[in-house]
Amino acid sequence: MEQYEPDRLSPAQVAAVRRSFRNGRAALSRRSLLRTSAGGALAFGGVGALSACGIPPAGSTRGGVSAEDHSEKEKSVAFSNWTEYMDVDDSGREHPTLDAFTERTGIKVTYTEDINDNTEFFGKIKPQLAAGQDTGRDIVVLTDWLAARLIRLGWVQKLDPSHLPHAYANLSSQFRSPDWDPGRAYSYPWQGIAAVIAYNKKALDGVEVKTLSDLLDNPKLKGRVGLLTEMRDTMGLALLDMDKAPEKFTADDYDAGIARLQKAVDQGQVRRFTGNDYTSDLSKGDFAACVAWAGDIVQLKADNPDIDFLIPDSGYMTSSDNLMIPNKARHKTNAERLIDYYFEPRPAAELAAYINFVCPVDGVKDELAKIDEDAANNPLILPDQAMQAKSRSFRSLSAEEETAFEAKFAKLTGA
C-alpha cells in the first residue's frame, strides 16, 4: 500500500510525474494550440492584414444608383418598417390597408418589421449600401436625421413625381420642405413625431409644470425627470426653452443648451436619458415629468388617466419618419405606388386611427371622423392651426457638426 502515499514518492518520481503532465500538455493542449495559432495568425496576417482592411468612403453618387426596375415583371414590393407602425386587424396578423393595396394593384407587399432603432438599422444596411449592393428592401422608413444622412451619402434613389400624384397634392404643409430634402425629392413622411412634455399627475403631486425649465429647476422634481436619448428632440426643446430657434441655431447656442442641461444633470435633477422605455417609468410614476413622444402619450393616456401632456409656449419639436427607396432596390415603381397610396385620405385615415402619430396627410379629417371621432379631434394626431404654429423642427447638420454635436450630447448622457 506504500506506493499510494504521495509522501513516499521519491523526488525523482515526483519530477517524472510533473514532467509527464507538462509533456502531455505540450503535445496538443488547448493552450499550445492557441499559442501556436495566435503566433501564426500574427505572423501571417499581422501587419499586412491590419493595413489591408480600411473602410472605403461611403459613396457620394448624389441622386442614387437605380438598379434595373423589375416592377413590371415582379408584382411585389419589400417594405421594411418599425415595429407596431402599421394597422393590424383583430386577428393581429393581417394589415388591412396593405391588403387593400394588394387587392387594388395586384402588387404583393412583403412587410417586415425589422427596424427597431435608427442607429442599429443604419449599421445593418451600411455594408450593402456602401458596397453598392441591393439591401433586398424597396422601402425603408427612417427618422429625418438618418434620412438626411442617407441622402447626403447618396444611398437613396430620387423619386419620380409622376408616380406620386396623391403624395404631391395631399402632403401637409408643415412637412413639405425640410431643409435636408427640399421639395421632397428623395423622401415622403410616413408619420410625424411630436416631442412634447408629458407628466404623471399623481407623481407630480400638485407641482405645476409649464416649461422645460420647470422640469430642470424645480427641486421638488429632483431625480424624477426624464429626457430622451434622441439628441434632436431633447436639444430642440432645450433650445426652444432658451428662446433659440432649432431651425437656425449656432454651435455656441448648442453649447449653451448642453451647459444648461449639464447643470440639471449635475444637480441630480435628471433621473436618466431614455429611449422608448420611458413609457414604463412614466406610468409607474418614477418619472414625474419627462420629454416624450406624443404618439405614445395618446396610448398611455387611454390606459392611465393620470398621464397627460403639455405643449410649452415656446413650442415643441416635430420630426418625421420617412419613406425612402434605397439604391439598387428592384421594384422602384411599385414602391412609389405604395408610397402614393398612403397619401390617399382613406388609407391615411385608417392608419392614423390605428397608430396615433401625427398624420402628414391633408384632408383626412372627414375620413378619420368616420372611423374614430376622438382621434379626428385630437391635435396630437391631426394638428390644428394653433398646434401647427407651435411645431418646430431641428435644422439639418453637416457631417462634422453631427459628429461633434452627438459627441457632446453623449458626454451629457454619461458616455
Place this chain on the structure above:
Amino acid sequence: MATVTQSPPPAPAPAQAPRAKPPRKRGRRTPYLLLLPGLLWLFVFFALPVIYQASTSVQTGSLEDGYEVTWHFATYWDALSAYWPQFVRSVLYAASATVLCLVLGYPLAYLIAFRAGRWRNLIMILVIAPFFASFLIRTLAWKTILADSGPVVEILNALHVLDVTSWLGWTAGDRVLATPLAVVCGLTYNFLPFMVLPLYTSLERIDPRLHEAANDLYARPSTTFRRVTLPLSMPGVVSGTLLTFIPATGDYINADLLGSTDTRMIGNVIQTQFLRILDYPTAAALSFILMAAILFAVTVYIRKSGTEDLV
C-alpha cells in the same frame, strides 16, 4: 515436374504492408481533422473580427471620406484618458457583482450539491429557468420590482436602509433605481446562474467519503469546509468568478436600464461611439483596451489562485 517447383508469386506479403499503413496515417491526422470545424469557426468568428477591429482602431477618417490605416495609435491614449472613469466604474461594478454572486451562489450550490436530495433537479431548474426569458425582459422586470413607489423601496425606506446606502453613495435619496446599487443588483441577478452552475459541478464532484473521513478524524464541520470542501471546489470558484466577471465588465444593458448618467459603464461608451457618434476607431480602441485589461486581470488571477488547469 518443373512446373510443380515453381513457387507462387510472392505478392501478398509485401502488398499487405503498405495497405496496413494508411489507416495509421489517417489516425494521426484525425485529431486535426476533428479540430478543423472548430478552428475554422475560431478563425471566421474570432480571429477575423479581431484583426478587423485591430485595424479599425488605428485608422483615421470619417464616414464620408472613408477610413484609412494611418497607424494612429494616439486614439488609444485619447480614448483611455477620456473614458478612464467608465473603465474604473465597470471593473468596480463587475467586481462587486462577482463577489455578491459568489456570496449568494456558494451556499446555493452547496445546498443543491449536498442537501437538496430529491429536490435537486427542481432547484437546478429554478436556477436555469430565468434563461428562458430574454435578458432584456428580466432586466426590465427589476424596474417594476424596484419602482419608487413599489413595496421593496417602501420597506427599505421604512427601515432607513436607504439612508445608509445613500450616505455610502450607493443610492440617491429615497430611491434605488437609477443608482449604482440598482446596476450592481441587476448585474448580480443576471449573472448568478453563471456562478452557481460551475460551483455546483465542482462541489458535486467531491467524494462524500472525504467528508466522512474528515469527520472521523475529528474535524469540526467548519474545519471540514475550510480544509476539504473549499479547496476542492476552487476550480468551480475560479471558473464561476471568471464567467461572471468577464461578461459583467462589458455589459451595458443593466447600466442602461437600471442606471443613470453617472453609472454608465464602458459597454455603454463603446455602444455610443459605434452607433451614435460613428467614431469607429475610438470604439475599436476602447474594445481592445477592455479586452487587454480583462486578459491581464484574468491571467494574474489564475496565476494567483493556482488553478492553471482551467486555461
